[in-house]
Amino acid sequence: MLMGLQYRSRKKTGKNSWINVSGSGASMSTKVGPVTFNSRGGMWVNLPGGFNFRGRWR
Numbered sequence: 001m002l003m004g005l006q007y008r009s010r011k012k013t014g015k016n017s018w019i020n021v022s023g024s025g026a027s028m029s030t031k032v033g034p035v036t037f038n039s040r041g042g043m044w045v046n047l048p049g050g051f052n053f054r055g056r057w058r
Contacts, residue, residue, distance in 0.1 A: 006022070006023065007022060007023045008020065008021070008022045008023075009021045009022075013028075016030055016031040016032070017029065017030045017031075018030075020038070027039045027040045027042075034046040034047075037057055041056050041057055041058040042054070042055075042056065042057070043055050043056060043057040
């Protein structure tokens with residue numbers, strides 16, 4: 001079985017913001033406390049004990 005290759009680059013643009021570039025396009029991310037949002041509607045929340053939650057904000 002052959003695994004697919006993925007490309008992703010992340011450049012910091014500010015204290016809590018990044019530009020992400022991948023094979024499917026570019027997006028921006030910003031972090032507010034334990035919550036990270038991106039311009040494509042993704043949301044990640046860091047939870048205690050090493051857990052995290054990933055969902056959609058729009």
